[in-house]
Amino acid sequence: MSPAAAGLELAHPEALLLLALLPLWAWLRGRAGRAGALLFPDASLLRDIGRPVREAAGRLRLFARLLAAACCVVALAGPRTANREVERESEGVDILLVIDLSWSMLAMDMGGKDDETTRWSATRQVIQDFLRSRPDDRVGAVVFSGKPYLLSPLTINKEWVEKGVGRMHIGIIKETGTAIGDAMAMAVDRMKALPRSASKVIVLLTDGDDNQSRAVLPIPSAELAAALGIRVHTIGLGKDEPTMLPQFNPATGEIIRDPLGRPVPMQTINPANYDILRTMAKVGGGQFFRALDREQLRRVYAEIDRLERTEVRIRESVTYDDHRALWIAAALLLLLGELALRAARPRSP
Numbered sequence: 001m002s003p004a005a006a007g008l009e010l011a012h013p014e015a016l017l018l019l020a021l022l023p024l025w026a027w028l029r030g031r032a033g034r035a036g037a038l039l040f041p042d043a044s045l046l047r048d049i050g051r052p053v054r055e056a057a058g059r060l061r062l063f064a065r066l067l068a069a070a071c072c073v074v075a076l077a078g079p080r081t082a083n084r085e086v087e088r089e090s091e092g093v094d095i096l097l098v099i100d101l102s103w104s105m106l107a108m109d110m111g112g113k114d115d116e117t118t119r120w121s122a123t124r125q126v127i128q129d130f131l132r133s134r135p136d137d138r139v140g141a142v143v144f145s146g147k148p149y150l151l152s153p154l155t156i157n158k159e160w161v162e163k164g165v166g167r168m169h170i171g172i173i174k175e176t177g178t179a180i181g182d183a184m185a186m187a188v189d190r191m192k193a194l195p196r197s198a199s200k201v202i203v204l205l206t207d208g209d210d211n212q213s214r215a216v217l218p219i220p221s222a223e224l225a226a227a228l229g230i231r232v233h234t235i236g237l238g239k240d241e242p243t244m245l246p247q248f249n250p251a252t253g254e255i256i257r258d259p260l261g262r263p264v265p266m267q268t269i270n271p272a273n274y275d276i277l278r279t280m281a282k283v284g285g286g287q288f289f290r291a292l293d294r295e296q297l298r299r300v301y302a303e304i305d306r307l308e309r310t311e312v313r314i315r316e317s318v319t320y321d322d323h324r325a326l327w328i329a330a331a332l333l334l335l336l337g338e339l340a341l342r343a344a345r346p347r348s349p
Contacts, residue, residue, distance in 0.1 A: 011078030169253025181213030232284025
């Protein structure tokens with residue numbers, strides 16, 4: 001249960017219409033009077049008798065009365081603070097992202113013409129958006145190239161996973177190649193201890209063929225996941241044509257450019273065989289997706305987000321802290337102040 005933002009509100013806001021009467025009252029109470037007149041043969045002797053007569057400190061006393069009346073009107077309107085408690089009930093989904101960080105993920109084929117968006121930069125952005133869309137789920141991540149590494153265990157702290165993905169770059173894993181089977185085996189091992197009643201999902205994203213797995217091959221790893229009640233979705237990334245891979249600095253992941261700012265080519269990579277990914281999704285009870293550019297990849301994760309939703313029940317309770325007593329107390333203090341002024345400063349000509 002989490003508290004929602006509290007705010008001041010009025011139980012009877014229509015009572016504030018009474019405030020419109022205060023200016024009229026102020027005008028009626030604040031008019032100056034005149035002393036009584038007498039017949040006298042020489043008016044010059046009585047020149048000063050016609051002066052307006054007010055009480056001493058009259059304006060201050062009138063202001064105190066008006067302010068006290070305004071406080072009473074506000075109290076009548078029922079000021080209160082709403083305290084809302086929101087309880088979210090959801091079984092949630094445990095999602096482990098298995099993300100390819102092999103060198104081929106630096107290929108620049110995920111944007112349009114003259115768009116140098118690499119496969120990894122598009123993947124990082126889309127995954128971070130995906131994490132923000134899963135407030136009720138636990139999410140973790142495994143990254144791999146020639147060897148898999150656990151980036152984050154399953155956690156409700158999406159910001160931690162998001163920052164971890166943001167720190168990754170191509171070349172950070174020293175072992176080169178693509179070990180899809182070993183990465184899947186690590187993901188399955190991290191999820192097998194979870195209760196069988198939980199909804200468990202592995203989302204594998206890669207742009208290459210398995211060429212480095214030693215412990216478990218890709219399809220047996222998907223079969224193992226299915227046997228443990230873990231659903232497997234697979235995503236094949238990249239275009240179906242040879243693509244230039246630029247030279248880069250493995251220590252930072254930065255692309256090396258010539259004096260004109262153009263990427264320096266390193267080699268041309270061929271399209272991967274995505275039949276293995278299709279088979280993995282089939283035996284794993286999930287779906288296989290292809291993403292040829294950044295927008296397609298965004299739609300793929302949006303579709304996975306839609307497929308892996310659970311019902312969330314929200315209950316809201318509201319309590320109120322009443323503040324009328326404070327306004328009434330303020331009105332009484334103002335009236336007492338006005339009475340004190342009256343006692344201290346009697347009427348004077």
